[in-house]
Amino acid sequence: MSESMRHVEVPKCILCLKADKEGSKTCPGCPLGFAGTLVETDGKRDGCRKCTIGKYSSGGDGTECQVCFKGTYGMAEGSYVCTNCLAGRWSEAIGATSNATCIPCKEGRYSSVLGMTKNDCQDCSGGTYSDEIANDHESKCKVCETGRYLY
Numbered sequence: 001m002s003e004s005m006r007h008v009e010v011p012k013c014i015l016c017l018k019a020d021k022e023g024s025k026t027c028p029g030c031p032l033g034f035a036g037t038l039v040e041t042d043g044k045r046d047g048c049r050k051c052t053i054g055k056y057s058s059g060g061d062g063t064e065c066q067v068c069f070k071g072t073y074g075m076a077e078g079s080y081v082c083t084n085c086l087a088g089r090w091s092e093a094i095g096a097t098s099n100a101t102c103i104p105c106k107e108g109r110y111s112s113v114l115g116m117t118k119n120d121c122q123d124c125s126g127g128t129y130s131d132e133i134a135n136d137h138e139s140k141c142k143v144c145e146t147g148r149y150l151y
Contacts, residue, residue: 029061033078084115088136104134
């Protein structure tokens, strides 16, 4: 067989469920909050699936829904981002489905960090105190009155 007669791979059009016009050059993939495979490869194409509560996806093709990380939660199906625990709260839960997993800092402690992944709440400075839980800033620690001290 001569050099010019060798088999040459000819490009072909690949099936994409989201290719919405003739001559598409790319497959846009799944939208935000959905994951799956739209381009048929090796006979596999599963379409887009909405992410379940506690998971998220930034979309695209050949993607999977990811679990929400520590310090975050996902309360709705089809999320493309997880929500951070508020300042003054923390969570070690993975794939959390509500803000109920966000544990408040105890009285006398605070944190101004969003999405805290462990109990890194700080003590109020010497001579100050806090009588509230989930304190989100040191400025909310109260100064002891004259003639009193913090024991």
